[in-house]
Amino acid sequence: MITTQDMLDHKKKFVFLHIDFHSEDADVGYFCTPKNAKIIGSTHCDGLHFCVIPKFGDLVFKVVPDGMSEKYVFPVAKNVTEFLSIVAALRTTVYFDRMQGMSKADFEHFLAEALEGELNDSGRLAEVEEFCRTFGVKPYEGSVYDAVMSLYRSFPYD
Numbered sequence: 001m002i003t004t005q006d007m008l009d010h011k012k013k014f015v016f017l018h019i020d021f022h023s024e025d026a027d028v029g030y031f032c033t034p035k036n037a038k039i040i041g042s043t044h045c046d047g048l049h050f051c052v053i054p055k056f057g058d059l060v061f062k063v064v065p066d067g068m069s070e071k072y073v074f075p076v077a078k079n080v081t082e083f084l085s086i087v088a089a090l091r092t093t094v095y096f097d098r099m100q101g102m103s104k105a106d107f108e109h110f111l112a113e114a115l116e117g118e119l120n121d122s123g124r125l126a127e128v129e130e131f132c133r134t135f136g137v138k139p140y141e142g143s144v145y146d147a148v149m150s151l152y153r154s155f156p157y158d
Helices: 004-010 080-090 104-116 122-135 144-154
Strands: 038-042 049-052 060-063 073-077
Touching: 060 080, 073 080, 073 144, 080 122, 080 144, 104 144
Parallel strands: none
Antiparallel strands: 038 049, 049 060, 060 073
């Protein structure tokens, strides 16, 4: 299993996937970034970033400071390896928040169209291959929606 540190050691930006992995001391925290969160990456757009919160173990969270999401902070993967696999399957990090307002059928239809259209260009596909090779992962098998939304719905937000 890949660790958070393994990911941070790469300090790499994946432009098409909308994620930049950088050192823990990078200044991307916002008012809603949980205290003691270890920031593992950011999208460099609207303050969106990803972190792990020690008191929740290996869970990976997305932080959405712009308030456009139902929650400012929500879990997106059980661990870093699953997170990387989900990103590879989605071919982007921007669709995590879209799931919240969609049914499974609607999201999977939306994703299938995107994977055949805007997410199917040669630059993105090459970057997905490099991403998988860099971290030793494969795109998530199964329903990305189920994986993310089961965490989202069962997390104790209070």
